[in-house]
Amino acid sequence: MPNRIVLSISALALPLLLVAGGYAVTHRAPKIRGVEADTIPLANNARRECERVDAAQRQSCYERILVDLAGTRGVRVAMGTLNALAQQDATIKGEGHVYAHAIGIFAGRGQRDVARQFAACTEILQSGCYHGVIQSYFEGMASVDTSNVNALCRPFGGGTQQWLNFQCAHGMGHGLMMVYRNDLPLALGGCDLVQDSWIRESCYGGAFMENIVSATVPHHPASRLAAGADSAKAGGHEHGGGHDHHGGGAAAPAVMANRPPWKALDSLDMHYPCNAVGERYQTQCYMMQTSIVMRFTNGNVDSSAAMCLTAPGSMKYVCAQSLGRDIVSWTREDYAESRRKCAVVADEYEPWCHIGVTKNLIDVTARPGDGISYCRDVEGDANRLKCFEAVGEQIANLFHQADQRRQACAPSGSYVQACEFGAQVNFRRPQGLPRERT
16 A cells, blocks of 8 residues: 555544655654743743633634734744643644634635745644645635646645645645535535645545535634634624625636535435545545544444445545544544554454554654554554654654654664664565555
8 A cells, every 4th residue: 555645534523633644755744833932921921811711712713813813923923822722721732623614714814825824834743734724725716627726735846845745735625625615526626626646645635524524513713713803803704694604705616507516424324525535536535434424423442344345445544543543633643542453454464554643643643663663562563663654654754864754763673674664774574564455
């Protein structure tokens, strides 16, 4: 299985923790910085103010404060304050990605220079700020063509900025769902206009994620800020009602005329929408599918594992990786509990469950050591080999130079060969490393 970027929605925030992971890239993501000292008082003030309001209004309270900070003190200060809040409050951490979306929407609103707005964002909280910038780019766009979808991520092409390239491409999938009023087939069709296959796949992933989020939490913070009255300071518009995330109020694209509403999810069919879209979309769909099952079953791992066993062909492996990613989110990054839950998966697919856990852990912190710590105590040699290979793949995400990758793999001990194989600095496949069966 090639490295893939994986996005998930966890149990937190109904559930709304979104986590990236997987594709090997050639640019090191910006190093995640600690909580800046000057943002801690801002975070403390925000908590004091928002804890005075009813729980139902608390999200709107934090949105308002964060967007005000972005306008008065800058996007970096707003993101630093959000990061400090996330360190103090597990609920805010669970919602942090979509708050970051909201800040990114503010940063990008009215701007067409995506690269410049990306420079104002940070990677904390699963890069939500970057995704919000792209959503803002699409706000009010009434037509999508080959030219605008291929031009959008061009500033990040050429290999040296592939990490940012993914943030752009994934955000494009979210943005196209906004353009097409959450009509998933039309949004996927917009992704199909992208010439680069890697960007196209990443775009699919963003569309499938937005399909779940828009259906399960239609008024989540980033959506409300994009389209609602709360975004007035950011140049927003009144909310149009229902599940319309199209925040600009522009006329719907002509292709939408007389189309019946798209059914996003089906609680009676755990393979939907994967069984309702074309074969070329299956990988990115099944990379999200366990998030749907876990939501409908309140985090029941057995149900998700059973669903994965009935997925078509190689999608069983993809589905198991999706489940691992969701497991570590539902366990709130409890390593031991995540290992125990992955053990529920059938032996052939359990290694891929550990891949999902490991990649998620490293994506959240950009620290390979977190994945190494998890993998050391995974039971079974095959599982550990695959786990350390996944660590290596994430190291390839973070470091461009071969010597940097080797150094990052060094703490893997007796599994360093598997790590280096995943990091693409050792091309000799370790003996016993599991393969997919075709």
